[in-house]
Amino acid sequence: MTTASDILHHVFGYTAFRGDQEAIVNHLVNGGDALVVMPTGGGKSLCFQIPALLRDGIAIVVSPLIALMQNQVATLTELGVAAAYLNSAQTPEQAREVAKAMQRGELKLVYVAPERLLQPRFLAFLASLPLALFAIDEAHCVSQWGHDFRPEYRQLGVLAQHFPTVPRIALTATADAQTRQEIQHHLELEQAQLFLSSFARPNLHYRVVQKNQAKQQLLALIQNHYREQSGIVYCASRKRVEDITAWLVEQGILALPYHAGLPHAMREQHQQQFLRDDGVVMVATVAFGMGIDKPDVRFVAHVDLPRSPESFYQESGRAGRDGLPALSWLCYGLSDVMQIQFMVTQSALSPDRQQVELNKLQAMLAYCETNTCRHQQLLAHFGETVAPCGKCDNCCQPPALFDATVPVQKLLSCLYRTNQQLGAAQIIDILLGKAEHNDTAAWRHLSTFGIGQELTQRGWRAVIRQLLARGLLKLGDAPRHALLLSPECRSILKGEQPVWLRPLESKNNKWIAQTGERWLRTERQERLWQRLRRWRKEVAEAHNVPAYAIFLDRTLRELIEKLPENATELRHITGVGESKVARYGQQLLNLLHQAE
Template sequence: MDSITPQIASAQDILSRIFGYNSFRGDQEAVIDHVIDGGDALVLMPTGGGKSLCYQIPALCRSGLAIVVSPLIALMQDQVTALQQLGVKAAALNSTLPYGEILAIERGMRSGELDMVYVAPEKLLTDGFLNLLDQCDLSLFAIDEAHCVSQWGHDFRPEYLQLSLLKERFPWVPRIALTATADGPTRQDIKERLHLSDARAFVAGFDRPNIRYKIGLKAAPKKQLTDLLEREHAGQSGIVYCMSRNKVEEIAQSLSEKGFNALPYHAGLSKDIRAGNQDRFLKEDAVIMVATVAFGMGIDKPDVRFVIHLDLPKSLEAYYQETGRAGRDGLPAEAWMIYSMNDVARLYHMASQSDAPEAQKRIENRKLEALLGFCETTRCRRQVLLEYFDDNPIEPCGNCDTCLTPVESFDGTEAAQKALSTVYRTGQIFGSAHVIDVLLGAKTERIEKLGHDQLSTFGIGKEFIKQEWRSIFRQLVALGYLKVDMEGHGSFQLGEDCRPVLRGEKTVWFRRDPAKKTRASLRSHYKKSFGPAATIDDPNDEALFQTLRAKRLELAKDQGVPPYVIFNDKTLLEMVMARPVDLGDMAKVPGVGKRKLERYADIFLEVINENRS
């Protein structure tokens, strides 16, 4: 790579020459200029919004070595590999490296031969590494996944708390903290705990318009999942999240038996198996990773076309973070989730059994209530999600299930009164199954034994079928009129705000769950409203796109790197649309910088020229 010095390299020059883009997006330029000038910054930018450039470009414009704090070794190596493809002198320093390689990186740090070094917080905080930094000319500190510092966040990591010492020990070095996920309290926590009270905050918004949000009810999870994958995501890469390790294994095996390239990932697997499966997910096409939330932070794979939740996540922050791993390249992607009342009860039970202080438990319960409200809303899901992060869109998005298929609502005040009264009269110790049986007048042995067939509410709910009553009870919990027993039995208790409803002083509106669509109508709806993931309609364009992907995979295998670090799908699509004929044309394709032009242009031009129609 050409020598880059502050005298000859502007941010715009680095963006164009190294990264291959002609213009900045959103707040990128403002953030970069601020950090280049030596200012501290807190950056909140959605996944795929270009956060990495906000510290990578200042690192190449400022004199000295940039230290990037990252929580996962896999994430570090992924970033370093991508930078090395661009000709940037980057390295990751971690415990998995041979001793000789560690010594070589440390010499490069002291001598100024390296532009960036990625390191885990645990490594950075050692006396030996801090002493090494004293011998280096430092340009900046970048703290990635900064939400990990907050105990109110969804992914708290205690070691992040000690990163405040960077301000004390190196006060002259600018710091930039970055995250894609932080509500108001978490943002404040980041600033306080990292001593960034004077830092300029850049909040770029949380919207990921290319992601379609869909949420449904859990009925037959394996079949629902298989149908979705066959109908909408054949031959695509994605992630399927499950709550338990056993379920991960079960779903991965089920998908494999049906011909999908599915791999399990959870903390109970050996380190080698986890690493091997993650490596395959990153380097191969059409791999489905079935995982617990142990998988995913910082995964830079841009062509993840779907993220599926077969169980409820713990909060809207967790949901946003996990679904944000889809569509990092900006192309259409889907976030699909199914859930049940059992999921809700399980999460309440987990919260009640934790060792967290009561104040923290109350916060977790409010987060769960917000998640359930998001699931049961009749409004645009994107509006509800963004409002949670104080990012208020004006118009419905047109790219979520409630926008594409508006949900019918009805005055459910009387139904709510019947449901609440039955919960009360049965003693507030039963879950939905028994309470619904009472409402429907079912003559079960249990009801007769308990004498619940003598209650005034017995049989008063026959205007709804069992499935409709389940929906009503879920929505009563989401609205706070019912609570789920914290001891894990799944029984209902009256909420504090239910009295006005029971007295008829408050109207309650419920969503009416849509009727199930046939497989054929679902496929037709998908094609009309969503389209193929690559947004290609012409068969010749599609053929060229797949040929370019095959060439990219061949090159990636030869080098032992993920295909997307050579070119991501979006850049390949730009090639398909532009059909460059020579190096001059190829240089104009977004994502083709100087180093990649030199290294790959002739190879891909040959493929394009061979496929001209």
């Protein structure tokens, strides 16, 4: 095997490169440096794994997480690739054995943490070896503004000084222009070729719902569409993680918590169980996610509003890495917006940085309340223009906008007459004519008291969210979070500008069902599916690797659809390379064609 295409097909089992993969591989094979920004599931690993097999020497891969490097090495080993890792979970004897194997030239890829790589002794050891390349995965860790910031990453520029002739590639799934500049500066990749792939994830289906008993909404989503399938539920706080996890477990869902307050050993155990088993739902804060290499996550649910489009894109992108349909589901309410603004304004960030974070919150709110394609709205934030996806809730059920000019005028007038001193809850009480509380009873004399009874409390909160999303209203400082009028409100109050809004009550949309595994059409196919999954789980447990390291779901699906008759036909199934044909070919053929 002397070409990249040969390795792609015979080792990894794929028939063709995707996107920029081939150009990146060729650039690196020829000794060039590269910065690769490619969405989760876009195939970043192949961009350095194939050059590692084509070039002489050992490829050193910088990886920030022990679990990530262990699972990637397990996957490569299943493919017949000589790979290993060096990390703190190993005994000194195990580490010495890996080092000896490197000296003997028996390994092609070695995964290391940045802390180890930066040790002078280890750098000197590498200088004694023939090196194929350096791959710096999760390169966005150089950015001090991200929650994945790792200060050691900022020191990796020393590789350019110690190994000036060894090609380097930095890879990440999410990096705006500022983060890309940070990567290039700190890793000394200013002259590297930039490969910026499309951020589009056409297999993801986006849906946003109004928060109304979020736990019940989440449970209905899982029970109705994703039973016994893997998913991630993101929450805004540790307490929320514990609460949601306990609730799901009580309802019979296999759910595990993950947040920074849990013991390290428990976090590792839960992450390994999620990565290796089918049907686990991980309930987590943003502490969970970097480097999650599990391809068969069928849904990512946010039960609280993410702080920025970048965070949302990165987190939701952990669904559907295998290319099969997957769901990004976001449940949010007005209180989420207030909570995030409070956290930003009370933080130690500089005023300029606080404004940047508040602008990101505004962009996130605009995504939630858009009337147009959500895929378009999200990618526009990254400067990319795409056609409507045809799969999100707005595309499948375009919202029937209604003329909300009169209700909006009532709200704006109420804000004006209360001198913009009150928060959303108090303003809504005044509009509904509720005088139970002292701070609303004092306003009973207003002409706007009780004039808004055509809408419910939820309806008024939906109006306020949409006006905030459009910038017509702003939130004042904590703790009251008073609603403030923008200058544009004047023309609305004068009747010079109509206001059209989304429906104020969400419907029980049916379109979500199409994200499920609807390709299983017959009883025989269902039996084959369950048979192959049981076999895969047994093999994975015997080999102590994740189930997806044996075969992806999409591979099992293709096996069932095509029913190959022999080893030659097996080689044409996606994800079945030569080593797997040799190792599992006869077992697969027996399973596919055994008597019913």
